[in-house]
Amino acid sequence: xxxxxxxxxxxxxxxxxxxxxxxxxxxxxxxxxxxxxxxxxxxxxxxxxxxxxxxxxxxxxxxxxxxxxxxxxxxxxxxxxxxxxxxxxxxxxxxxxxxxxxxxxxxxxxxxxxxxxxxxxxxxxxxxxxxxxxxxxxxxxxxxxxxxxxxxxxxxxxxxxxxxxxxxxxxxxxxxxxxxxxxxxxxxxxxxxxxxxxxxxxxxxxxxxxxxxxxxxx
Numbered sequence: 067x068x069x070x071x072x073x074x075x076x077x078x079x080x081x082x083x084x085x086x087x088x089x090x091x092x093x094x095x096x097x098x099x100x101x102x103x104x105x106x107x108x109x110x111x112x113x114x115x116x117x118x119x120x121x122x123x124x125x126x127x128x129x130x131x132x133x134x135x136x137x138x139x140x141x142x143x144x145x146x147x148x149x150x151x152x153x154x155x156x157x158x159x160x161x162x163x164x165x166x167x168x169x170x171x172x173x174x175x176x177x178x179x180x181x182x183x184x185x186x187x188x189x190x191x192x193x194x195x196x197x198x199x200x201x202x203x204x205x206x207x208x209x210x211x212x213x214x215x216x217x218x219x220x221x222x223x224x225x226x227x228x229x230x231x232x233x234x235x236x237x238x239x240x241x242x243x244x245x246x247x248x249x250x251x252x253x254x255x256x257x258x259x260x261x262x263x264x265x266x267x268x269x270x271x272x273x274x275x276x277x278x279x280x281x282x283x284x
Contacts, residue, residue, distance in 0.1 A: 074111070076189055078182050080165055088186050089113045090159035095156045096133050096193035098239075099183075100201045104169055106198065106242075109166055114159040115198070120242040125152065127250045128232035131257025133157040158190050162202055184209075194260070195234045199241040210234050225249060226256030235260075 069075045074087035087160050091096075100106040100114050111227040115124060120280040126177060127142075128134045135153040163171045163179045171179075197206040207215040213232035225240040226249075240249055 067189035076186055078164070080179060080182055080184060082165035082167075084109070084166040085116055085164040086161060086166065087164055088158060090158035091155050092158065092190055094154075094190055094192045096158070096194045096196060097187060097190055098128075098133075098157065098159040098207055099187075099195055099197040099233060100159065100161045101199050101201050102161050103166045103238035104170060105201075106161065108161075111121045114161055115242075118243070120245065123245065123250055124242040128157070128257075130250075132261055135258060160186055161272075162205060179271060193235060195231070195236045196239050197236065198239045203238040206236055207238075208233075211236055226252045228260065 069092050071092070073089055075092040078085075080086055086103045089112075098114070103109050106115050106275050107121060108114045108116050115121060118124075122282075125134065133154060134157055160183065162183050163176055164182065165171070165175075165179065167175075193204050195205040195210065200221055203219050203221065204215050204217055205226060207213045207219070207229065211229055211234070213229055213231075220237070221238065221240040224238040226237060229238070230234040237260065239253060
């Protein structure tokens with residue numbers, strides 16, 4: 067990728083009056099996948115996962131796990147001038163359904179927004195997908211892995227655990243609004259353990275080129 071924009075780096079423009087676009091590093095190693103603004107916030111600041119009562123705890127876990135810099139969770143006022151609410155050179159966040167709606171999206175609406183979500187996910191090509199909540203987890207496991215999954219996966223056992231996908235490593239995250247006393251630390255520990263290993267999903271295509279140099283691609 068050649069952009070250094072953190073807000074909506076690929077210029078997504080869905081057909082809705084208001085939306086919360088993707089935010090973060092367009093060359094990210096980690097991609098947080100949320101549901102929609104009505105569930106995971108971001109309407110005021112225009113950044114996924116902001117503005118909810120659980121947001122500070124959620125961002126603190128991401129900082130503890132090394133995905134973002136340990137800055138205070140943003141408010142609408144602190145981002146009104148377009149400044150970055152948090153800093154990261156390795157993480158991106160977006161929603162399955164980025165439009166702001168009065169009611170929860172129906173299945174047809176999710177299906178219509180899939181083209182935006184999938185295009186951005188594949189453009190970023192992060193090594194690790196972190197679906198947040200049951201709907202995002204079900205969608206990511208069903209679409210990008212071979213793991214069987216129910217429409218309402220049991221998030222307690224999936225939280226902060228690794229699942230190998232087709233070109234991605236998947237680490238589900240339980241719904242932040244429902245976190246108990248252990249979820250924060252389990253996510254920090256899981257992310258720290260993951261990064262102590264070679265988690266990158268890369269293929270060496272150097273064998274197709276003259277010489278002995280490696281050519282690694284995601």
